[in-house]
Amino acid sequence: MYLSVNGNRMLAIVSIAVVLAVAGVANAATDAALRDPISVIESDFRAGKIDIDRKAILQVTAIKNPRALPAEYQLVDPIAGRVLLRSATPALVKIIQQWEQLSPSTQQTITSVLARPAGDYTFDSPGGFFKMHYSLVGPDSVPPADGNGNGVPDYVERCAAYCDSSMAKHTMLGYLMPPSDGGLGGDNKYDVYFEEMIYYGYAQPEAPGPEPWSDYTSYLVLHRDFIGFPPNTDPEGNQAGAAKATAAHELHHAVQFAYNVNAELWFMELDATYMEDIVFDQVNDNYNYLSMFFGSPATGLMDNTSHVYSCFIWGLYLAQRFDTALMVDVWEGARYKTAYAALSDSLQGNFGWTQDSAFAEFATWNFCTNYRNDGLHHAEASSYPLVALDRTHTTYPVATTTSLTSPQGYGSAYVQFIPNATPGKLRLIFDGNDSRQWAAYIIKTTGLNSHEVMKLDLTAPNYCDTIDVLGFSGLSSATLVAVNLSEGSSGLPFTYSAQILPGYDLKSQMTTDSLVYSGASRNYVVKVKNLSTLTDGVKVVWFDSNGWMKKDSLSRSLSPGDSTFFDAPIKPPVGTALSSQSAVTITARSINDSLEFSNFQFSSTVVLQRGDLTFDGKIDLSDLSYMVAYLTAGGLPPKPVMEAGNFSCSGIVDLADLSALVSYLTGNSGPCACNPF
Structure with missing residues (x-):
């Protein structure tokens, strides 16, 4: 066209x-x-x-x-x-x-x-990129005040400066510039006009550009006075704030046209509204849209309605969580593919994230706003509204319930559970509609703004999982976050149920480090304490990747408040090289509640045992004989390295080590002080 x-x-x-x-x-x-x-x-x-x-x-x-x-x-x-x-x-x-x-x-x-609109006068912006076209009479006339007496209305000069600032930010970030219109506005500068209208402004795509992709020339039209628009937080006032936000927003549309005028409209609009924050962060005119987003979280990101303006915080999340350069990379890719595909490629290629995983995390950030802000999520979260809740539950059990809202693709819903006087843990079952992909989380909140996020394990085709929220009675709330990850799909509900179960609660901890000697036996010690008021049983299972442990298990009963210790033996073969590792797994699980468990996974590492000169895993008379031969008769040096003979911790192997080893073997002194255990 x-x-x-x-x-x-x-x-x-x-x-x-x-x-x-x-x-x-x-x-x-x-x-x-x-x-x-x-x-x-x-x-x-x-x-x-x-x-x-x-x-x-x-x-x-x-x-x-x-x-x-x-x-x-x-x-x-x-x-x-x-x-x-x-x-x-x-x-x-x-x-x-x-x-x-x-x-x-x-x-x-x-x-x-x-x-193109008419304009009786022109003014070139100080930066030299823009030509401002304006009139002083008629319905499109700008405010005539000229405080500096240079013959150019102050309003026009300010708008030119705002456009220059916007262009400077785009240049700094590395965006393409809008293609030239070939002098249609009188020269090759980029043209900006002023009109009376009911909108803030617009960028008019005009004609195909010179590139092999779908670029377009364009011009901007700004409101003639920006009087009567919604409030913002610009220190220079609402009029200046509206003009700044519009300059940043509409110029960004012109920049988008340099890449692909056929890009998805939902992405164009949220991206341009996001750019207002990047160029003029103090204005916050886009806060006027936030009630749409937080008031209707089930509305999808790709919904091509006025909701897209409020989705600018998706762009802010991406910039904060990853990099402001991400959006530039997206537009580079969008020359030849959809913006959605380009964003997916950029996240995967540059950060190792899928777009689904990023949006799912974004949905949890959106809960932590206003008085719930913990300082760990959206930078301006204190100024954002609270997200609307699908339901709030205060009595239990909650029978299988269908959500009131139906999240669209890249939309979400929030169901809150408030504890009552019943002690125990909250067991929640989530089941997403099988024709959609889902992610789900539980946000455990203590006080007003201390949050812990737990992810449910959802897999195709059923997208169903059970999760226990321990210590539920001590929380302010537990909130289910359900996210539809089938991009662009229509909304469908999900179901859930919840009940409070007796509080089986075990606390497990490793009391030993992960080191081991070649050829020597050692016990990894696990302490398990029953924190609940109920008698429970605990079963501890252990194994490793190299066969240094014999896969085994032990079970014991635990009265309320009692603790017990489990020994999980490990023994690398004689001669196992120093620094060798084996992946160890030790699991302590409640016998009465299989979802109550602790899992320890670590690498068992072979280290040197000083005094074991024969490298057989033991310190005994054979090591004493070996040291005598080495020190007095020209015998072989200690195995596997000289340091194995440094029993006195002096840094060298000499008669002091022989004396220390004799003292240890005869029971007159303790083990080598510089051995790790």
Whole structure:
């Protein structure tokens, strides 16, 4: 699609108004929360109430002349005359993407309407990249105040500076620059216009660029004064904050067009809203969208509705958890594949993560906001709303229950369990719908903001697991986080059940280190304590990878509060080389509750035993004879290294070592002080 720069825009707008006035339009769906005509028009199209030509004409009218819309779509804020949404860009991009589906007459009308705005004056930004086009009279006029008396309105100068700052950040991060439009705005600078509109602004894709991928030239249109828009936290005021956020947002759209104008709209919009934070972190205009995300966590990341603006925190998570360079890498890949595929490749190739695993973790971060912020998750979590809960349970047992919400692909749901006076542990069973991929977690919360995350072991095809939450009565809450990882899928519910069981609770610990001598026996000692008020049994099983241990087990009964010790013997063969290792597993498990267990996995490592000069695993008279032969008769040096003869810990092998060894073997002194055990 090529958009004309010479069409009679006003005539086309009048023509659209006449067409809409004459033709009947289906009733629009309501969108009271946002009162956004473009979103409602899109909803009516999806519902089959209007065709694609009518949709395109209505949406362009909403951008260029909203007063000409039928009454059904007069949905802007009745006081401010604005909508909350940042950008009209997605509608314009979709028109480009669906251009061939439009009728010739619709194409002609839209081309005329989307001709470049007029501007009586121009101003080149201090950075030299942008040309600002503005008027001082008429409906699109900017505020005329000129405090420095240089003949350029202060508002235009400030917007130019905001655009320069945005470009500087993009350049620093390594993004491509928007392709040249060939001088359509008077020269080769990037053109920025000002208009009166109900939106913050938009980036208009205009014509195919020079590259072999789907790049597009473009220009920006900013609101003519940014008065009456939602509040933000910019220290210079709401007007400056809105202008800064829009400059960063819309320029980023222009940069996206340099890579692929056909990229997924949901990703384009969340990414551009994320860039507001990267360029102007102090503004936080995008906080105005957060209630959409946290109020509806089951809505999927790929949902192409106004919800995508609120998903900017996915971008912030990726930047914080991995690197701000990640998004640049994504767009490099998106020249030849979808942005989703490019993000998956970048996460896997650069960090060894799957996109599913990253989003699943992201869902747990989203619980830790507001007063739940523990300082370990979202950097600005204290300013974020609390995520909406699917249900809260305070009485038990909870019979098998179907979730109230149905998480869409890359959406989530949160079910909270509050302890009552019943002691014990919470046993929870989760079962995700088998036609979707799922991840699930339990977040154990103590106090207001101390969290421990436990992951359920879910595998295809059933996505079902049972998990025990120990010490449930001592928690503030335990929250089930269910995540649908079938990207782009429609929402489906999950089921769960919960009960409080008697509190079998064992505490196990290793009381020895992991070292061992070649050819020598040693016991690894496990201490097990029964912390519950119930008599329990414990079974300890041990084995290793090299056969140094005989796989075996022991079982004992434990009264409440009692402890016992288990010896797990290990013996490497005689002559096993120093530093050799064997993987050891020791498991202590409750006999009454198989889910109550401790698992110790470590590497048993062969180390030197000083005094064992024959390297047979024992210190005895044969070692004494060996040392006498070495020191007095020219015998062989100690095995496997000279240090084996250093029994006195002096650093050399001499008569002092012989004397120390004699003293030890005759019972007059203790073992070698520099042996590890």
